[in-house]
Amino acid sequence: MPALPEESVDLIFADPPYFLSNGGITCHAGRMVRVDKGDWDRSRGADANHEFNRAWLAACQRVLKPNGTIWVSGTRHVIYSVGFAMQQLGFKLLNDITWVKPNPPPNLSCRYFTHATETILWAAKSDRSRHKFNYRLMRQLNGGRQMKSVWTIPPPEPWEKRFGKHPTQKPVALLERILLAASDEGDLVLDPFLGSGTTAVAALRLSRMVWAIEQSGDCADLAQRRIVAELVQVDLFVCCTKGLDLVPRPVDRSRSRTRHGMTSRPLTKLMQQERMFYFVGTDEREVIFSVTARTMEEAWERFRNSPKAGKDIFCVIKTETEIYLAVGK
Template sequence: MFERYADDQHTLFHGDALQILSDEISSNSVDLIFLDPPYNIGKRFSNFYDKWESEEKYANWAYKMLDQCLRVLKPNGTLYVMTSTQAMPYFDLYLRQKTVILSRIVWHYDSSGVQAKKYFGSMYEPILHCVKDKNNYIFNSDDIKIEAKTGAQRKLIDYRKSVPCQYNTEKVPGNVWYFPRVRYRMEEYENHPSQKPEALLERIILASSNQNSLVLDPFAGTFTSAAVAKRLGRISTSIESQEEYLKIGLRRVLGWKEYKGEKLLPPSKNHTPKNKKSQEKNFIQKSLFDADSTA
């Protein structure tokens, strides 16, 4: 069973991602998929505990999810996949048989101040950038250029060209991206244990979709993909299993003010709620042992 909420451009599903992908999303219909599934590292997401009985069972579940994503993706569509550093080898080996992996991206970020003490703690999360057809896909390089600091800021001259000229001032980003993690009291903060920053989704959506392209996020969480897609003039479909997070999407994407008699308000930035203090305590304890915990 599932519920559907929508306006003319954006659709939110409340239910199981695998079921909804299988039953409700047409084959070859989606331009861009951002897949950020549970990482199998033991986090609590409202009423869902992110831990499978074994790595094998997690991988088999993930393969079913990946197959459904590839089914609904257009022939010229693009798939971005995130998971933990431990699980990414399973995803990589599986996807390289079914897609062309154009880039293996590293999203690295700042430390929370608490790091592992008996090994080198993780400061990044991996992302695969995949397409079905390496000769036919969207990549808007001009829309995502960043400052080229090495030569341009120092006004160096490139003498390798037939006519020497100053280095370019802009360039397409490489495959190592720095974006700060979303912290409490930041403007975009929502009450969720693994919120992804808007800047990261903006780069992905600008690069790999056009105006009115359909963007799919099967594990919407804070609905950042849909919110950014909406701001950039894209269409979106989002799936979320937890009602607590569905309410974020109804407010953030569809503009709802109330849900089942409850006022939908953004989290207060003026004080730390009790559940947030508990989350922070658990996070500090877990960070000492788990290199992939993110706030």
């Protein structure tokens, strides 16, 4: 953070450690498991936790533009300390959003209400800030009525976890709502606790620029894979299959003349690997169903369980996509 220029960022989203991985139990996928999100989430005691929150919030305040805003999400373990630190530092508290999670895991001890919400504090840099709020857009997204500070947004969808899981991954829809509410295209967004990269994915989708910080190499790798997949879209269009010769006559097209004579090429790192199966309908002669799967059998199984199951299939096209990031000479 100290390397970032002062007053350069329009919006910050921070999802700091919750300090709740301390040996408690929870319910995950119907099983009783220990709460252990990683070393980064262990409590160091109330005073040390508060000092940590104060320190990173002060660093964020320095890089925020005078009219910039910060959004911090957290549970009861951390959010009161964050709110108090914001007051101590002179932020201007704007809203406390309640994010409601439909279908939360049950409370196994049966001694508390089921935890079903997180709080998101929204604050401006100081009392003098004239903060940005895209009021009309929010009202439009809410069917023409003022949007309330209670947001019901489901947890991340399976497609958001296709490159791997992070224990506290936020849904892209939540970050999109935040960015749409308080930033515009071209604005600079910062996430000091990037995790799996959700803020970066949402920012790229909405044409914002993004800076991010993450201490764990594994999380940074996962975030990088998600970001690359956002930047590179591989689509298949079947233009004409009518005259397609289906006699099996395999041709190896993997060699191309452009490769000959190439003595060195940049070092690359595999960022994304995907096997897609496209089902072309007999009547339509176009792709009527597509799916990622490991094998042809699995793809057919998924097709048979899809709404297109009764359709006659003319052919199935399998594509393998690998995206490599150039990492050196």
